Amino acid sequence: TQLLEQSPQFLSIQEGENLTVYCNSSSVFSSLQWYRQEPGEGPVLLVTVVTGGEVKKLKRLTFQFGDARKDSSLHITAAQTGDTGLYLCAGARNYGQNFVFGPGTRLSVLP
Amino acid sequence: NAGVTQTPKFQVLKTGQSMTLQCAQDMNHEYMSWYRQDPGMGLRLIHYSVGAGITDQGEVPNGYNVSRSTTEDFPLRLLSAAPSQTSVYFCASSVKATSYNSPLHFGNGTRLTVT
Numbered sequence: 001t002q003l004l005e006q007s008p009q010f011l012s013i014q015e016g017e018n019l020t021v022y023c024n025s026s027s028v029f030s031s032l033q034w035y036r037q038e039p040g041e042g043p044v045l046l047v048t049v050v051t052g053g054e055v056k057k058l059k060r061l062t063f064q065f066g067d068a069r070k071d072s073s074l075h076i077t078a079a080q081t082g083d084t085g086l087y088l089c090a091g092a093r094n095y096g097q098n099f100v101f102g103p104g105t106r107l108s109v110l111p
Numbered sequence: 112n113a114g115v116t117q118t119p120k121f122q123v124l125k126t127g128q129s130m131t132l133q134c135a136q137d138m139n140h141e142y143m144s145w146y147r148q149d150p151g152m153g154l155r156l157i158h159y160s161v162g163a164g165i166t167d168q169g170e171v172p173n174g175y176n177v178s179r180s181t182t183e184d185f186p187l188r189l190l191s192a193a194p195s196q197t198s199v200y201f202c203a204s205s206v207k208a209t210s211y212n213s214p215l216h217f218g219n220g221t222r223l224t225v226t
Contacts, residue, residue, distance in 0.1 A: 004153075033214065042115070042201050042217025043154070088153065090215075098144070098169065099215065101154040 003027060004091055004102035012108040016078055021105040023072045023089035030092055032072050033099065034063055037086040046074075079109045113137050117202050117218035124192040124225045132187040132221050134202030140216070142205045143185040144169070145177065147198040148220075154201065160185055192225045199223070 005024045013019055023032070031050040035043035047056050049065035049072060056063045060083075062075040076083055086106050090099040118133045136143065144159035156169030160179040174196060176188040185204075189196060199222050203215040 009151075035215075041219050042203070043215075044217070045214035048214065090154075098156055098159060100156075100170075101146075103151050103153040 003100045004089055006087075006089060006102040006105050008105060009103070010106050010108075012110065013079055014110050015081055018075070018077050019079060019107070020073055020075045021087055021107070023074075023091075023102055025070050025091065027091075027093055028069050030069070030094055032065055032069075032089060032091045034072070034074055035088040035090065037088060037104070038084075043086075043088055079107075081109050081111050083107060084109045115202055115204055115216050115218035117200075117221050119221060120219070122221060122223050124189070124223065126193060126225060128192050130189050130192070132189075132200055132202075132223075134185045134187065134218060135183050136185075136202075136204040136216070137183065138204065138206075138216065139182060140204035140206055141182070142207060142213075143179065144203050144215075145175070145185070145187045146201045146203065147171065147196075148201060149198050157187065157200075189223075192223075194225045197223060197225045 007022045033048045034046045037043040047063045052067045052069045054065045060077045064073050086104045088104045089102045092099050115136045141162050145157040146154040148154050155171050157175050158177040160166045163182050166177050199220045201220050202218045205213040205215050207213045
């Protein structure tokens with residue numbers, strides 16, 4: 001069983017549509033990160049959230065950390081083909097512990 | 112600025128062979144780690160190091176060895192390759208060990224196939 005679950009596993013949408021992907025756990029995390037990975041490359045950090053209820057915006061991307069710090073969501077407004085990739089969430093249960101990664105959501109944005 | 116460099120990019124081994132995956136970073140990061148990525152499994156931690164001379168096991172350490180003789184280098188050794196070790200391997204580093212405001216910087220991976 002995965003400590004972090006991500007949904008949906010796959011998502012294919014048209015350019016211009018909005019979407020939300022989710023990262024869920026039964027455990028509480030002290031911090032949670034979102035990464036994007038493109039084919040043939042390593043993951044690249046998008047954002048870190050550390051406070052329950054925190055909302056962070058990165059251009060068209062909005063990240064939210066659940067009040068109980070057990071879940072997070074990533075919302076993309078007006079998706080572009082450049083948003084295509086594998087979106088990974090990673091959580092640290094306690095400060096000083098290693099990050100655990102979810103299985104990822106593979107997003108395809110079609111022109 | 113090279114960041115995290117992994118070599119080789121691709122490797123095919125036969126069952127029982129040994130090899131070393133290389134990882135080097137030029138950012139003077141304290142923390143380095145190795146992950147393997149398998150479809151539907153996400154990234155799983157193999158071994159990690161919080162500084163030169165210090166290593167520890169992650170979630171899936173069996174069949175792998177590491178050493179950290181310098182701050183820059185963190186090689187991963189496969190002792191006797193098995194088909195179950197077919198995967199994409201990523202090396203990552205960060206300024207401090209698991210600090211929440213210290214992102215992981217990943218290399219571009221080594222795709223390993225064991226036949």
